[in-house]
Amino acid sequence: MLNNQPVGIFDSGIGGLTVFRSIAEALPQYDYIYLGDNARAPYGNRSFKTIHQYTLECVEALFEMGCPLVILACNTASAKALRTIQQQDLKKNDPSKRVLGVIRPTAEVIGNYTRTKEIAVLGTKGTVQSGSYMLEIAKFFPDVVVHQQSCPLWVPLIENGEHDKPGADYFVKKYLDEALAKSQDIDTILLGCTHYPLLTQKIEAYLPDHIRVVSQGDIVAKSLVDYLQRHPEMENKLSRGGNRQFFTTTDDTPDFDHMAASFFPEPVTSSFIQVV
Ligand code: DGL
Numbered sequence: 001m002l003n004n005q006p007v008g009i010f011d012s013g014i015g016g017l018t019v020f021r022s023i024a025e026a027l028p029q030y031d032y033i034y035l036g037d038n039a040r041a042p043y044g045n046r047s048f049k050t051i052h053q054y055t056l057e058c059v060e061a062l063f064e065m066g067c068p069l070v071i072l073a074c075n076t077a078s079a080k081a082l083r084t085i086q087q088q089d090l091k092k093n094d095p096s097k098r099v100l101g102v103i104r105p106t107a108e109v110i111g112n113y114t115r116t117k118e119i120a121v122l123g124t125k126g127t128v129q130s131g132s133y134m135l136e137i138a139k140f141f142p143d144v145v146v147h148q149q150s151c152p153l154w155v156p157l158i159e160n161g162e163h164d165k166p167g168a169d170y171f172v173k174k175y176l177d178e179a180l181a182k183s184q185d186i187d188t189i190l191l192g193c194t195h196y197p198l199l200t201q202k203i204e205a206y207l208p209d210h211i212r213v214v215s216q217g218d219i220v221a222k223s224l225v226d227y228l229q230r231h232p233e234m235e236n237k238l239s240r241g242g243n244r245q246f247f248t249t250t251d252d253t254p255d256f257d258h259m260a261a262s263f264f265p266e267p268v269t270s271s272f273i274q275v276v
Contacts, residue, residue, distance in 0.1 A: 006031035008062030008070035010055070013041035013159050014256065016073030017196030022217030023058045023071070024244065024264075030033055031243040033065055035273065037255060039249040042155040043076045044124025044193070054131050055081035061247075061275045063097055070099045071224065075123055075216075078103045079130035094157055102194065103132050105223030105253035106216050107149060110190055111141025111212055118185040120147045122175065124155060133192055147186060149179035151196070158195045161259060163202075167268060172202045176188045177266065179210075191215045217230045246270035 007027075009020045013036050035058050037043075043051050055077040062070050072078045078101030085099050087214050110119060121133045128150040137146050153171045157163050180186060189211055191197055197215040204213055228235040246268050248256040253270045260268040 003239060004031060004066050004241075005007050005053070005068050005237050006033045006066060006243070006245070007238060008032075008059070008061060008065070008067030009034045009073050010058050010070055010077070011036055011072075011074040011194055012043040012054075012076065013155070013195065014259045015040045015155070015158065015193065015198070017260055018194050018197040018215065019071070019217050019220050020166045021263045022221035023224055026218075026221040027228070028242055029240045031239045031241045031245075033062060033067055033245045034250075035062055035247045035249065035275075036256065037249045038159065040250075041159050042124065044126050044150075044152060044155055044212065046126065048080050048126075051076060051080040052084055056085060057275045058249075059085060059089075059099055060093075063094065063274060069096055069234055070097070071220070072099060072101045073194050073220070075102055075127040075132075079132040080134045092269055094164060098231075100224070100227065102216055103127075103136055103192075104193070106190065106219050107133065107136035108140050108223070109219055110137060110188070110214065113212060114144060114188040115184045116187040117141075117143055118145045118147065118183050119188040119190055120149055120179040120182065120186045121190045121192040122149050122151050122179060122196060125150045125152050127192055133190075145183070145185075146202070147179065147182040149175055149182070151175040152192070155193065155195045158198050161255075163198050168199065168203060169206075173206050176203065176206050180207075187211055189208035189213050245275040248273055249273060 090152040128148045134146050248270050251272050256270045257268045
């Protein structure tokens with residue numbers, strides 16, 4: 001058995017860091033490897049086949065680095081690739097490994113945030129088209145009406161470091177206006193893409209005060225704490241050194257490090273990885 005068995009955290013780019021930060025706060029004792037597929041981000045507009053292929057390649061790279069458990073800290077990958085990976089790829093390749101997503105844990109609790117029972121889920125095109133949030137939320141909160149809004153330009157703005165610049169305001173307002181036009185009774189906005197918390201300041205500035213913005217980081221972290229309590233066979237495998245390693249598929253690692261730096265107290269030094 002490998003001595004170093006970190007938790008793997010995957011996203012198409014830097015968005016998963018919004019989840020990793022919460023997980024590292026809740027469970028600082030474990031070792032972690034973060035992998036961002038920045039060279040091929042965004043995933044949001046890509047086909048099912050491509051998202052599955054890219055996600056699987058990254059998950060396999062994390063397995064090869066010793067991770068027995070991988071969190072898809074990406075809604076698009078959770079919506080489009082998770083089920084096939086869980087039901088087909090893992091069975092064939094390595095049934096002892098586990099891959100978890102972010103949609104299910106979010107759907108389990110999101111209904112508790114709304115009083116009007118109407119929420120808007122903002123996500124990538126892929127996540128919205130999959131209808132995953134509608135299906136999953138209906139299982140836990142059948143009385144909650146779910147409106148969906150895709151925000152296809154938000155991830156490119158974030159991946160290019162433009163999210164805190166004045167130019168981003170136009171597209172923040174545009175998609176929020178479109179979302180709120182769907183119903184006057186929406187009181188909760190779920191940021192159903194792990195990149196979107198980077199736009200929280202601007203999003204809140206364009207929303208009326210009575211609308212609550214919910215990010216997934218703490219929700220997913222709490223759900224992982226719970227998962228590891230229920231699965232001691234997995235928890236016992238995980239190595240405990242508090243080490244954090246960062247890998248990115250872009251060869252511009254200083255760019256990744258710069259963007260990642262705002263998430264953690266210590267500087268981030270990432271390494272380039274080729275997953276194909
Ligand atoms: N962070 C990913 C998500 O949660 C962004 C997907 C993309 O690359 O478009 O959906």
